[in-house]
Amino acid sequence: MLVEGHPDGYIDWFLHSGSWEVLPLRPMPDAEEGRVKAYRKQAREGTLPPVLLWWVSGLDCHLILDGHARLAAAIAESVEPPLLQLHRTMPGDEPAAGIDDAVGFYASELARFARLRAAHGPTVPDGTASAGPRLARALHDLDTAERPTWAWPLPGGETEWRRIAREVTGNRGPAPAPDRG
CATH class of the missing domain: 3.90.1530 (Conserved hypothetical protein from pyrococcus furiosus pfu- 392566-001, ParB domain)
Structure with a gap:
């Protein structure tokens, strides 16, 4: 789904979430x-x-x-x-908390199954078959899951934006105002 009409093409955000354009x-x-x-x-x-x-x-x-x-x-x-x-993945300072959360969930699930086994006998599984794959997915996602992209304000604000726009376009007149909509 190629957005056509450069530079005046538009992205249709209203039809669905998670555009494939x-x-x-x-x-x-x-x-x-x-x-x-x-x-x-x-x-x-x-x-x-x-x-x-x-x-x-x-x-x-x-x-x-x-x-x-x-x-x-x-x-x-x-x-x-x-x-x-x-695509952006988890930044370097966040995985430690994610690992702790994933391992904490895994440990709590194994403890819950251990309590169920103690109460109901050995026919209750130990919980690794259900908690293990979820732990593996959570750990995998820490390195590979998509995260929102970041943006920072341009130092110099609108004045600097206009200067850069003039420089890039070769336009000597005033640069168009940035779209605020």
């Missing part, structure tokens, strides 16, 4: 451009390098960081493009 950071190249033509052959052969995407939670979509021409080639050839997605 892909937002190009620059205009998509035409299917007949040189680089796209070269990649079309690779797309047909199944050897197309992946398109690099970055999940930005504030936009609720993916941004194309690298591979605009490769994606255009895959679309032109009607093949599914190989994708490589970057």
Whole structure:
């Protein structure tokens, strides 16, 4: 679901939560451009390098960081493009608390099953079959689960934003005001 109409395309956040839309950071190249033509052959052969995407939670979509021409080639050839997605995971200072929580839950479940075994006999399982996979998932998610992306205010505020916008666009006039909506 490629967001079209660069730079005036829009992301539809109202149809569903967890958008699967892909937002190009620059205009998509035409299917007949040189680089796209070269990649079309690779797309047909199944050897197309992946398109690099970055999940930005504030936009609720993916941004194309690298591979605009490769994606255009895959679309032109009607093949599914190989994708490589970057996303933010748990920052370094949070896993210790998550590990303690996961292990604490595991220990409490084993203790609960031990109490049930003491009260009802050896036919009650020891709890490892149900608590073990949940512990493994929780520990795995500490390293791999997606987290919201972060943003920081631009030092210098709106004035600096306008200066950068003028510099990047080569516009000598006043930069447009940032969208506040």
